[in-house]
Amino acid sequence: MHSTTSTVDGPRTLGDQTWQNQAACHTSPSGDPDLFFPEPDExxxxxxxxxxxxxxxxxxxxxxxxxxxxxxxGIRGGLTQEERDALHSKLAQRLDYARINTVLAGGDVHLSRAERRAVARDAYQAQIPADQLARLLKITKEHAQKLYRTAAREIRNRNTKPRTKSPRTAKAAPIAATKAPARTDLGTAA
Incomplete structure (x- = not known):
């Protein structure tokens, strides 16, 4: 299997460009920078x-x-600018737990909006003080407290939301209603 990640553990830190020294385009003897900026028909x-x-x-x-x-x-990460367009629009929803764990461990990495919310929620559940969350996310203590209130509300609502079948699941149910057998092994995990 071919690795497509940096040899450095975890995501790169903010402002870190040292990974470029390991890049194939940088180390290749035929490393022509213009090769990575072709016209769409080339x-x-x-x-x-x-x-x-x-x-x-x-x-x-x-x-x-x-x-x-x-x-x-140009071409970056093996994708053309057209191929990256969809990824650019979805970046705010990226949820990479390696990044979240890196920040919770004190690392300084770029986070998407979804990852920032996850850091706040995980920090809240781990009872990390708001001033420490503020340092991790480079925000004010007041903003960290607001994120904690939001996290508490999300957790409370998630735990009290009634469970309903999705419309797709309901349509897939057999026409004749049959009672499902009782499960006694729900507490076990594989």
Whole structure:
């Protein structure tokens, strides 16, 4: 299996560009920077750049950096600008628990909105003081307290929400109603 992540443990820290020294485009003897900025109809150059990216040990880090920095030009992380467009629009919803754990351990990494909410929720559940959350997320203590109130409300609502079948599940049920057998092993995990 070919690794597409940096050899450094966890996500890159904010402002860290040292991963570029490991990039295949940087270490390749034929590393022509123009290769990564082809015109949309230059299919041979696009294929050549993607082939080089496929062998890159920091391909995922390169893609993350392009998305986090809003870089829409050229081929980055093995994807053309058109291929990255959908990822750019979904970046705010990215939920990577490696990033969340890195921040909770004191690391300084780029977080999406969803990841910031998850950090606040996890910190709240771990009873991390609001001033420490403020330092982790580089926000004011008042903002951290607001995030904790939101996390408490989300957790409370999640635990009190009545469980209902989704419409798709309800449609998939057999026409003849049959009672499901009682389960006595619900507390066990595989």
């Amino acid at each position: 299919m041979d150059r696009i294929r050549a750049a993607k082939t080089l990216c496929a062998r890159c040990p920091v391909r995922r880090t390169c893609l993350d950096a392009a998305l986090e920095n809003g870089d829409r030009d």
